Amino acid sequence: xxxxxxxxxxxxxxxxxxxxxxxxxxxxxxxxxxxxxxxxxxxxxxxxxxxxxxxxxxxxxxxxxxxxxxxxxxxxxxxxxxxxxxxxxxxxxxxxxxxxxxxxxxxxxxxxxxxxxxxxxxxxxxxxxxxx
Numbered sequence: 001x002x003x004x005x006x007x008x009x010x011x012x013x014x015x016x017x018x019x020x021x022x023x024x025x026x027x028x029x030x031x032x033x034x035x036x037x038x039x040x041x042x043x044x045x046x047x048x049x050x051x052x053x054x055x056x057x058x059x060x061x062x063x064x065x066x067x068x069x070x071x072x073x074x075x076x077x078x079x080x081x082x083x084x085x086x087x088x089x090x091x092x093x094x095x096x097x098x099x100x101x102x103x104x105x106x107x108x109x110x111x112x113x114x115x116x117x118x119x120x121x122x123x124x125x126x127x128x129x130x131x132x
Contacts, residue, residue: 001026007054008099011072013119021113028105034096041076041090049102050076056096062088077106077120 005022008014014022031054034040040051040058052074060067060075069075075090101109110117 004031011052011054013052013072013074013116015119016115017113024112025099025101025109028109029099029101032098032100034092034098036092036094036096039089039091041086041088043086043089045086047076047078047084047086047103049100050074050106051090052099052101054097054099056092056094056098058090058096059093060088060090068093074120074123078124081120081124 001023004026005019008017008022008025014025017025029052032051034056053069053071055071057068057070058075060069075088076086078084078087
């Protein structure tokens with residue numbers, strides 16, 4: 001657990017969280033290894049969780065606009081913050097290791113750690129501003 005907590009400390013989304021909070025996130029998340037080329041999220045699918053990239057790169061395709069996300073970045077949160085379905089297709093470009101947090105645990109996490117919600121809103125606002 002100590003190694004995963006140390007890895008979480010390096011992710012900007014979790015900056016400033018206590019050791020106890022980081023341990024809680026480790027307990028509620030699942031570490032997932034994904035081979036290159038695998039589709040992780042498809043448009044119009046129901047969102048059941050979000051992903052935080054630890055290693056590797058994914059390609060996000062939203063309405064033909066593509067962008068890459070790498071270590072420390074996250075995706076899949078919009079469908080959890082709203083009642084909408086997934087809005088983009090996400091595919092691993094390289095082998096990826098990420099943390100997956102399901103909807104129920106994600107909602108508990110945001111309630112107990114409002115700092116995370118604020119960090120996520122900043123990223124969401126930037127992504128929306130850059131969309132066509």
